[in-house]
Amino acid sequence: xxxxxxxxxxxxxxxxxxxxxxxxxxxxxxxxxxxxxxxxxxxxxxxxxxxxxxxxxxxxxxxxxxxxxxxxxxxxxxxxxxxxxxxxxxxxxxxxxxxxxxxxxxxxxxx
Amino acid sequence: xxxxxxxxxxxxxxxxxxxxxxxxxxxxxxxxxxxxxxxxxxxxxxxxxxxxxxxxxxxxxxxxxxxxxxxxxxxxxxxxxxxxxxxxxxxxxxxxxxxxxxxxxxxxxxxxxxxxxxxxxxxxxxxxxxxxxxxxxxxxxxxxxxxxxxxxxxxxxxxxxxxxxxxxxxxx
Numbered sequence: 595x596x597x598x599x600x601x602x603x604x605x606x607x608x609x610x611x612x613x614x615x616x617x618x619x620x621x622x623x624x625x626x627x628x629x630x631x632x633x634x635x636x637x638x639x640x641x642x643x644x645x646x647x648x649x650x651x652x653x654x655x656x657x658x659x660x661x662x663x664x665x666x667x668x669x670x671x672x673x674x675x676x677x678x679x680x681x682x683x684x685x686x687x688x689x690x691x692x693x694x695x696x697x698x699x700x701x702x703x704x705x
Numbered sequence: 706x707x708x709x710x711x712x713x714x715x716x717x718x719x720x721x722x723x724x725x726x727x728x729x730x731x732x733x734x735x736x737x738x739x740x741x742x743x744x745x746x747x748x749x750x751x752x753x754x755x756x757x758x759x760x761x762x763x764x765x766x767x768x769x770x771x772x773x774x775x776x777x778x779x780x781x782x783x784x785x786x787x788x789x790x791x792x793x794x795x796x797x798x799x800x801x802x803x804x805x806x807x808x809x810x811x812x813x814x815x816x817x818x819x820x821x822x823x824x825x826x827x828x829x830x831x832x833x834x835x836x837x838x839x840x841x842x843x844x845x846x847x848x849x850x851x852x853x854x855x856x857x858x859x860x861x862x863x864x865x866x867x868x869x870x871x872x873x874x875x876x877x
Contacts, residue, residue, distance in 0.1 A: 631832045
């Protein structure tokens with residue numbers, strides 16, 4: 595029983611680490627601020643949440659579980675808010691967004 | 706604002722604060738509970754004008770009951786879309802075609818709109834970059850990511866029990 599729990603917890607943490615890796619790769623590969631928001635706010639969210647769920651499985655039914663749930667909620671809320679704030683300030687500063695070559699650059703004022 | 710509403714808000718705030726107290730102290734010792742109740746009551750009385758605004762009248766018991774189901778559905782959407790974005794990132798060609806699309810929502814009031822735009826941001830492939838009135842500017846990584854927005858909007862409408870105007874929904 596304990597071994598099975600360790601395996602599940604370890605697997606979830608591995609999945610989380612994988613998504614962190616993908617998120618960081620995306621952050622480095624994407625061309626501009628708007629596209630960089632996608633991997634950084636998303637893959638990191640799922641990555642961190644997988645790690646947290648893994649830790650929750652590891653800790654079992656205890657007070658730590660409640661704390662982990664609270665941490666996950668704060669993480670999701672702040673991640674979404676932060677992504678929105680960065681995107682909005684970039685839009686307000688009229689930073690042009692990257693378009694695939696052959697198409698004109700967006701003027702930053704929406705489609 | 707009516708007095709009854711103010712008391713209700715204070716009570717709600719007290720319950721929320723006390724739940725946090727319970728989680729953080731992680732103890733059921735009676736002196737901890739009494740200390741928590743007293744300090745939570747004091748903080749609730751002092752900060753209801755600040756934090757009370759977060760307790761929107763749209764948060765009803767029915768909404769709280771639907772919230773776990775909504776979160777599960779949202780989590781499923783996030784996992785699906787995360788897999789999709791991970792595939793795009795790891796593709797050597799990086800097949801992205803980003804654009805900013807304008808989306809007009811039928812959701813009323815601040816809270817449903819905030820939940821909707823936060824859900825969009827949490828779902829990979831789409832980021833809400835501006836929310837003004839009922840108009841959302843959404844940055845999409847690929848054109849087909851835009852198609853998921855209507856489904857998310859429907860989920861948020863279901864959470865708050867909002868019906869689209871002129872539409873007769875079968876479920877309540």
